[in-house]
Amino acid sequence: MNVLIYAGPGPWRNEALATAAQFVGQIATSVTLVTGGGIRHTELLDDAVARLALPPDIVVERRVVEGTPQEAILAVASEARHDLVIFGRLQRPLERLLPLRRSDALTRRLRTAVLRVSGPARPIRRILLASGGDQHTFATAKYAALLATPLGASVTLLHVVSQQPVVFEALAPLVADEAAFLAGETPEAITLRQAAAWLREQSIPVAMRVRFGLVLDEILAELHEGDYDILAVGTHHAAGPLDRVLLEDLTGDLLDRCPRTVLVARRMPHD
Amino acid sequence: MNDDDIVKVEAVPEAASDVRGTLWIPGWLLRIASAVAGVLIFVLALDLLKEGARDYGRAMVAFFSVTSPVSALGFGWLLAYMFLSGSPVAAIAVAFFAAGTLDALQTFTMITGSRLGASLIVLGVGFLYYLRGHRRAASVAIGVQALITTAAIYLPAMALGMWALTSGLVQTVHAEAEAPLQSVFDWLYEPVLAAIDALGVPGWAQFGAGIVALLIAFALLDRALPQVDPESNAFGRIGRVVYRPMVMFALGMAVTSVTMSVSVSLSILVPLSVRGLVRRENTLPYIMGANITTFIDTLVAALIVGGAAAFTIVLVEMVSVAILSLIVLLFFYHAFERSILRLQDAIVRNRKTLIVFLSVMFVVPIVLLAF
Numbered sequence: 001m002n003v004l005i006y007a008g009p010g011p012w013r014n015e016a017l018a019t020a021a022q023f024v025g026q027i028a029t030s031v032t033l034v035t036g037g038g039i040r041h042t043e044l045l046d047d048a049v050a051r052l053a054l055p056p057d058i059v060v061e062r063r064v065v066e067g068t069p070q071e072a073i074l075a076v077a078s079e080a081r082h083d084l085v086i087f088g089r090l091q092r093p094l095e096r097l098l099p100l101r102r103s104d105a106l107t108r109r110l111r112t113a114v115l116r117v118s119g120p121a122r123p124i125r126r127i128l129l130a131s132g133g134d135q136h137t138f139a140t141a142k143y144a145a146l147l148a149t150p151l152g153a154s155v156t157l158l159h160v161v162s163q164q165p166v167v168f169e170a171l172a173p174l175v176a177d178e179a180a181f182l183a184g185e186t187p188e189a190i191t192l193r194q195a196a197a198w199l200r201e202q203s204i205p206v207a208m209r210v211r212f213g214l215v216l217d218e219i220l221a222e223l224h225e226g227d228y229d230i231l232a233v234g235t236h237h238a239a240g241p242l243d244r245v246l247l248e249d250l251t252g253d254l255l256d257r258c259p260r261t262v263l264v265a266r267r268m269p270h271d
Numbered sequence: 272m273n274d275d276d277i278v279k280v281e282a283v284p285e286a287a288s289d290v291r292g293t294l295w296i297p298g299w300l301l302r303i304a305s306a307v308a309g310v311l312i313f314v315l316a317l318d319l320l321k322e323g324a325r326d327y328g329r330a331m332v333a334f335f336s337v338t339s340p341v342s343a344l345g346f347g348w349l350l351a352y353m354f355l356s357g358s359p360v361a362a363i364a365v366a367f368f369a370a371g372t373l374d375a376l377q378t379f380t381m382i383t384g385s386r387l388g389a390s391l392i393v394l395g396v397g398f399l400y401y402l403r404g405h406r407r408a409a410s411v412a413i414g415v416q417a418l419i420t421t422a423a424i425y426l427p428a429m430a431l432g433m434w435a436l437t438s439g440l441v442q443t444v445h446a447e448a449e450a451p452l453q454s455v456f457d458w459l460y461e462p463v464l465a466a467i468d469a470l471g472v473p474g475w476a477q478f479g480a481g482i483v484a485l486l487i488a489f490a491l492l493d494r495a496l497p498q499v500d501p502e503s504n505a506f507g508r509i510g511r512v513v514y515r516p517m518v519m520f521a522l523g524m525a526v527t528s529v530t531m532s533v534s535v536s537l538s539i540l541v542p543l544s545v546r547g548l549v550r551r552e553n554t555l556p557y558i559m560g561a562n563i564t565t566f567i568d569t570l571v572a573a574l575i576v577g578g579a580a581a582f583t584i585v586l587v588e589m590v591s592v593a594i595l596s597l598i599v600l601l602f603f604y605h606a607f608e609r610s611i612l613r614l615q616d617a618i619v620r621n622r623k624t625l626i627v628f629l630s631v632m633f634v635v636p637i638v639l640l641a642f
Contacts, residue, residue, distance in 0.1 A: 132511075162513075163548035164412045214552060214612060215513060216605075248513040248552070 012088025133188025323478025345639025351388025523560025
């Protein structure tokens, strides 16, 4: 697995390196360390190598690029195929209030999975996988498994039901309690069960949760109540330009509002 | 033309061996005919209401003690319960204004009341299902959502509108289309109204006939609605994905500018939804948008029977609701959404809270009448 890590200056640099150090040595075959801002930040790359404590068999490449962190990451990511890009949150707290400084701008432009580190570095023990109940869940589960397996972390599959009947006699009953929903035959419940079964096959401890309410609020509430270390989500599934105008970007919203590290999974090339 | 565009009007074989020809009328033609008939009856209804309101309206307003904007709010609210719709009540308010029965502020608040009452109807029908054994609280959730969303926007909008009307801010607004619209309809309806006058039909009968005609007109206009094809529709995933609030807001406005009824607009979501379910994130801004363009028929009614002054009153209502809605959408949407949906959950939590809420909704307009 080829991993790109932004090791240059940034508000969450230390946390990003501490988080990456937990698993990169076990999953990567090559690591590309990147910094923006030119050669004056070269020593930050050496510092990152020391902090990551990578095994000697992993190929390490150091890249110094002029420009902002975002420009540096995009430039290096476009040169070769990477499976995972890791960086700390690049916005400062006050910048998040500006509507045009969305956290997902970089994530959206990258063609790979992203681990956006935010909040204090903590051992990765519990991963919350937010599932829309569709086939994209499996791609997210594969990336969650990549992190969970070497770390012995557990994965909780979460699905949020925000639907309500439009008319008083819905064509199919809306199951309003968690156990009944998970045991049901809705496409979402079947997907959750299949994803859970696949994760168990990887020897990963799995739990399933269903919450009822607004998608964003319920995901963040579960993240807080369950004290999870990482939130794993899929990418925004806009199929075309019209979708980009019409659909709410829930992944982007989560990146904006989530106080913890977020793993944004993409379908792997061999999927 | 495909099969969906054809409405089967008559196919009654008298015997199995004697199958007669079947008369097919294209669906689009039937819809156009319904629309034209609906508009013509709508205008006639407004004229009848206006004539009837001159005598009967005063008696009605006196009977219900409508003496202030607050009591007019309660009056419109209660009437909407009686008519199971807000649009006829708003049209009646405009007719009352045109007949000099209500003043501008009373007309304004009566129209607001009609919308609040209309929102409860969605919930009321759901509650009947609920009491008949369909115990899922979720079955009435959208009705509760429609009502509290409407109240949350309309009540502050009412304050804004009242300020605009009393401060003189809106005196510069005039309806340019008044004269041509009236002249078109005058030649058509004057002979009918003259004949009714010649027959000596009392005011209350004209008023009653106006209400019946109004309800027929709305029923015909409902039949004129185009069919929704979920397969070739950008909103065909309304039950699965979350659309941007502004997009759903615009959709609610667009759909209701055709249906003119929030409850009809909500039912139009059914073919777009998965298993009759739609995401809450999508319905809230949709209702907000629908709550603005639901005034279009009242705006037309005001233009026809009340002239520029009545038009201005309805326009102020519409603009006030639009301003409040846009402020919420642009600046406080997530807090608003969370508050509305939490309140909705609290109300539909169990039968007791739902009954208490419904009782309050019935008592409040009655109490308002006392002011």
